[in-house]
Amino acid sequence: MIPWLLSLLLLSHHPALAAGLEKTLGVPPALLSRYSPPKSGTWKCLDGSKDIPWDFVNDDACDCPDGSDEPGTSACPNSTFYCQNEGHIGATIPSSRVNDGLCEPQCCDGSDELPGVCQNACKEIGTEYRKQRDAERKIQKTGAKIRSSYIAFAHKEKKRLEALVESSAQEIIVREKEVARLRDIADRTESLSAAALEHKQQSPLYISLVTHSYALKSLQREHKKHLEREKELGDILDTLRKGYNPNYQDMAVLEAVRGWEYLAGLPHIGVEEDAQLDLSVSDDEAGIPEDEQEKKPEEEVDEADWSEEELEAGLDELLNTDYVSLLMEHDEHVRSPPANSLFNVRSYLPESFIPQYEEIRETIISWLEVVGISGSDSEAPDSSKARQALTDAEATLNRVKNEKKAAEEDLSEIFDVEGFGAEGEWKKLDGTCLELDTGEYTYEVCMFDQAKQKPNKGGTTFNLGKFSSWNPSPDVKPGDPAYYERQVYNKGTRCWNGPERSVILVLKCGTENAIHSVMELEKCEYQLTGTSPALCLPLDANDGQREEL
């Protein structure tokens, strides 16, 4: 057998091999039981295809089609070698790297080469590795505690939102009833008010008031006519006074002139002529005392009466009164004595009680009507107030509906693998902003919202994009740990002559939510790296032991 001869030749070169290789050299732990000496002396290839002498195992000649007879040599192509790396972690390398004269870094025990070729550094490497691993495990442990508090927050948030949805739904029912009721009132009030007004205008008080108004207007009109007549007459008498000839001694003319002078408070003209002529008609005869000629007697006026000036200034204003408004005001006034305050109870109630109050109020009023305490007219139709109340109620209803919708949306995202994670561990960080100051700029990422680049020395802040998705790589399934190690923010402000700005946030487990570095991978495409406790999965109790095997 030529290969056998060949290997014998090789063995002579390598004293260690001359003693024969360990049959279990390069065998991974899981297969060790298959490499024990058979009683029959023949060994079956692992794929069961062939029986070979036990001596052919690890004899540096490939005998099995699956290469299983040479776990510790490079004799069979496409097979693997396992280095135990005692003191560290075992590793598997391609068997082509066995006995190639190079020390494989994966095999710190140097078992891939003949003894003496490579140093066994597993103890130091293993110690260093464990130190580092312990530090990482410590971070993971601390981070996982924080992460579990995030999960607890999500559950609390879920309960809160569910309660909110529930209470909003209840409130919507009440508010919808309220809106329907107010709409009915508004509609009815509007149709009622025309008829009601007509009825009110039949009030004797109103009719009398309007009659008074007409009478006053007529008096004012007649008064103006008289004033004009008086002025014309005055003019005629003035002309007569200035133009008459006293020499004719016409007593009728003289009396008219002197009478006018007295009435209008004018001085008497032609006195000299009167004196010379020794007129038989003296001042006494005319009934006018000399000292009273210059002044007119003061008119006595009642206090409530209007003076001439008041009449001049105020009468028009008074006659311009809107009697319909006055009627409504009067109505309001009559309706508001303390005895009717029951109907204003609404204004003393906290807002939350109003819907319930409104419901029983109708009942109370109808009951009072039956008993005869309240009249159906107790609340006069006021269409604009009713319409306003309806508008307000509709606005409140819409607000509650929007609140409910928002709560439902939040709720659907909390435990969504593509939202805040299957355990809701990211919900707590919704809107949390992380910053990194690089000197020239401060980079800010508000989780699940927006990324920004803010210049530290003044200038424009750029929108680097809005949250778009978790790791979009097709190799990663939503819900996998790796899925949450990347967040994509895109559709930011467009770069001059370039694409829209975007950010990839690369995260790993850490005890803090923080950004540690920024790189501009491509023009206007930024990669931010950071840490978050939300990525720190709980330590698996078996993790450590498995690795040390």
Ligand SMILES: [Ca+2]
């Ligand atoms: Ca062999």
Ligand SMILES: [Ca+2]
């Ligand atoms: Ca090697």
